[in-house]
Every structure is written in C-alpha cells, then in structure tokens.
Amino acid sequence: METSSTLRRASEDSQIIQNSYDGIHCKIVHGGQLTNSFDVKTGVRQDCLLSLYLFLLLIDWIMEMSTSEGKHGIQWTSEMQLDDLDFADDLALRSHTQQQMQEKTTSVAAASATVGLNMHKGKSKILRYNTACTNPITIDGEDLEDLKTSTYLGSVIDEQGGSDAHVKARIGKARTAYLQLRNIWNSKQLSINTTVRILSTNVKTVLLYGAET
Template identity: 60%
Template sequence: MKTLTFEEKHGIQWTAQNQLDDLGFADGLVLLSRTHEQMQIKTASVAAVLKFKTKNSNPITLDDETLEDVESFTYLGSIIDEQGGSDADVKARIDKAKAALLQLKNIWNSKQLSTNIKVTIFNMNVKAVLLYGAEIWRTTTTTIKKVQALINGCLHKILNIHWPDTISNSLLRERINQLPAEEEIRKRRWKWIGHTLRKSSNCITRQALTWNPEGRLESGRPKNTLRREIKADMERMNNNWKELERIAQDRVGWRMLMSGLCSFAKSNRRKEGRNFK
C-alpha cells in the first residue's frame, strides 16, 4: 500500500508545526482529514481507503463507485467503531478467547498434564488472545467483570472445579499465580506506556499519548477515555508527563513505578473488601 504525502494541508493538526495525513502499514492505509471535501481529494488519489469519518451526508466515491460508510471495522487486529470506545473490541476478544479455549478442550481434560503446564498453555493460547490490545482499552466496570468472568471460568476448568465445589476468586487466582483482570490490564498498559515514552519524540505513537484532538466537547458528562484513565493513575502516583518521561528512561525505575501502582490497586481492593463485609 502506497503511503501518501500532500503539499496541501489536508490532514488533522497533530503537533504545533505538523499535520498527520495518513497512517500507512504493510496491508492498509488510514487517511485522515478534517472535512468531507479534503477526504474526497485524498480518496481520488489512492486505490483503497480503510477509514474515513464525516458528518456530511454526501458519499465518498472511488472511480465513480460509492464507498460504504461503516459503523465499525477491524484494523491491526482491533475493532474500531464510531462510538470511539472499546466495547466492540472487548466482545470480539472474549469470543475469540472462548473459541481458543474450546479448541484446547483435550488439554484441560488431560490427566497426564500438570496444572502448571495447563496454566502456561492457558496464558499463551487463551489469555494472550483475550487481552490482545488491552493496553489501549477504555476499561469500565462492566468490561472488567466480563473479562474476569471468562478468566475465572477458564481457571475453574483448569483446576477441575465444578459445582457444588466452590472456591473464592482470590484463592483461585492465588493458587495458580494469576493477577485480577483489572490489575493485569493496568500492568500491560503501563508497560506499553514506558516502552512508548522511550521512543523518539518524533514517533507518532509517542506523540499520540499527549495529543489533544481538535473540536469541541459534547454537552453532558464526558465519557471515560483511555486518556482519563491514564491521568487518574498519574494522579495516584503524583506524577506528570514530564516526570514519567524521565523515569521511563530507566527500566528498573519504571518497573518500580509499575509495582507501586499495582500495590496501590491491591490496597484499594482490600479496603473495599473490608467495607463490603
């Protein structure tokens, strides 16, 4: 796929000096424009378009053929939808993880394989599928519950625990060294953030972390976003982006920061548990 550059300013404002026109990959291209007219100019210059967004009712055409305006599509393994959230992607991940779990039914039922081997296979072939792309999910209480419910069900199969036998979720995770879903996702997210902050300041991925989108906020209570979740964690750690960029250069220091954040989450869970009792 050919990556385009435009002399005219037809992209979205990315940094103070630069605009972002497109995202090019081996088998896909995302074109970015602020208006319908600019998008039509770009579309006429390429062989395929994977993503466009416009409030204009006029269709985008390519070689006199109208391109379908879709509500969602799969891009680099993750589902992008017009709502901008992660619900559709989480649902797809859960379905894929369930399919992977069923394909390995003989493994879970095997009496020759140890629990440790089964857990290793689960982590590599089911959990990895479930949490693919979780670093950038906009997590909600509902999302965490759905992901955790699937993981708990898998762990019950691995340990061969069936009704009427019961075991608490905390003891279940402790027996086979599993983190709670919320903590696992947070750990993956901050590992990715550290990796991104160590990249060059010209890297688009790094710029995206602190990028402020154009446009006005809609009225009403703002939706939870990945940016707001990251900001909330930063406030818990009493850090800002500048300080995080400094810490990220030291991998050992960054791992200590992640450990402290996870310890804070554990402490909160214990407090909530005592309050519930």
Template identity: 40%
Template sequence: MQNRLEDLDFADDICMLSHRFQDAKEQTISLESTARQIGLLINPVKAKIMKINTAQTKKLQIRHKEVENIEEFTYLGSIISTTGGTDEDIKARKRKAQQAFAMLKPVWRSTTLRTSTKLRLFNSNVKSVLLYGSETWRETSASIKTLQVFLNRCLRNILGARWPDTISNKELWKRTKQEPIEITIRTRWKWIGHTLRKPT
C-alpha cells in the same frame, strides 16, 4: 511542533485519517495519483469510508464512483467503529479467547500435565488472543471487569476450583502467578512510548 498521524499502512492496506472532508478528498486524489505512477489503481468498491462524530453528508468518490459509508471495519484484527469506543472489539476478542479455551479443554482436564504447563499454554494460547490489540483500547471499569471475570473463570477451571469450594481472586492470582488484567494492559501502553521515542 506537533506531528499529526494521517495514515496507517500495513502490507497492501492503507487507512487514511482526516479531520475534514476536504482533507479526505485531497488525500484520496493524492493517493490515486501516486498509485497510478507505479501502475496501481484504487478499487472504489473495496474502499470504505467511516465518519465518526460528524454530521457531514458529502459523499467521497473515486473515479466518479461513490465510496460506501460503513459503521465499523476490522483493521489488523481490531474492530474500529463509529462509536469511537472499544466495546465491540473487546467482545470480539473475548469470543475468540473463549473458543481457544474451549478447544484446549482436554489440556485443562489432563491429570498428567503439571499446572505450570497448563498455565503457560493458557498465557500463550488464550490470554494472548484475548489481549491482542489491547494497547489501543479505551479502558473503562466495565470493560476491565468483563475481561477479569473471564480470566478468573478460566483460571479457576484450570485449577479445578469449583463450587462449593471457594478461592479469593487474590489467592487465585497468587497460585497461578497472574496479575490483575488492568496492570497487564497498562504495561503494554509503555511499549508505545518506547516506539515513539525511537529515532525516525
């Protein structure tokens, strides 16, 4: 027997998943019926629907009001899009990490802070921002390269390694005690397995 995930719940947000339009319609009716029992109503203006890889043209309605169809939305900080890919989310995370790195420029340029301290700050304030939600990304060689190039550039900046001085990636990772980003992301995938194995 295989369990099927039909909804994602967080605080007052509900993301319902359906393979068929009829299922989506029935889920919406059931949700509204249950919500009414405790005095809540679904807001048809705030509710959105996103169709992925389908030619379905039927319109979902809530209390005779049409629910807006969208191309992408943000759920728990991650961008979900109709392409089914993760490029948009990776680009957004990279922009946020770039901003975090830029804000800490005085730290990277400091001559009083030890490199080990700078790297700890980098891991907690930049790398963590970049990899938020990475366990849900579809890994491609292009996406991994994009992330690795960004991280390498940041690490070289922290070490003060600038042209014409050269340092190989392996030597860079050794000095900064970092691992290839691909390994970091795959390690996070293991966390999902631990969660799924926990009792209900």
C-alpha cells in the same frame, strides 16, 4: 558543484535500477502447472529487497504530492497535521470533513495514476467518526463503501472510537479458544503447572493479541 555531483549520481543510480527492470520475464505456478513466460510491465520484482524500498519511496512520493497543496489532515499537535497512516501497501487517510476527505482521495488517486498505480475501489472503505455528514466519498464517480466497523491486523475499529469494540472482540476470541480446549481443562493426567502453561500459550496470547501496541 556538490549539488551537481549529487544529482548526477542520483541519475546514474536511477538508470541502474531501471536497467535491472527492463525486459523482465516471469512464470507462475497455477493449478500445479507452470505457465508460459510473460513480460512484467508493472509492479516490482518479487523476492527482491530493493523492490520493497522502491515501493515505499513511491508511496511516500504519492502522499507528498497529494498533501502538499493544503491542510486536509487531522490536527495532531499544535503545529502538525496527520494526513495518513501507512502500513506496507495500505493507506489510511485522515481528514476532519467529508469535503477534505474527498479532495484528498481524489488527489491520491490522481497521483497514483501518474506512476501506473490504481486505487482498488472495492477495497477502499470509509469509516466515519463523530460526524453527521453522510455524503459519499467517490473515486471516478463510484461511491466507496461506508463501514460501521472494521478489523485491521486483528484490531477492531468502529465509528464510536475508543477500544471497547476491540476489547469485546478479543474476549470473545479468547473464550472460543478456551472452550476448544475443554478436554485439557478436564484432564486428570496433566499437572496444574502444565495446564497453566497451555492456558498462557493458547488462550492468554489470543486475549492479549496486539495489546503491546
């Protein structure tokens, strides 16, 4: 009885959400001009807190459907595999072999298509680590680009693994920030205390960006 009641409430909630999306029209500003109204047939409503939650639910469902039939992730613990890392609408799929990655990519693309989402082939990249296999990963017969290095949210990832590339990049950016303030360091008008504070806020923060995580 309790299960039946829960399912009924879930159906009612789903209908309420669906009704709130039916018949949505939108206008956008382009080139300083407001466009004519047009129907919104895909996606979620902008500036709606519920939209974020709905999208995360959808992505979670896609990954559950894509990974439920086999173990194609990397071994994370003795009893658990890690299939993907998610941030907002970005997915980083993880697999041990090229074949596993191809199967997972195909499954994610197929599951996404069933709910009206498409994987962007131009934005989907492959980064290989510690593997000799160079067979391409494809979506709908189109090869995805292989990268030697990639930067995501300020963090540098490369095919060598580890943090050497990221540390080198941060040092380079901090050096650039330091040299841009050469006049500050040579100034006779500023106290040492003020100079140190500027160094901490304008250079040190660049060097340590992302180090907390």
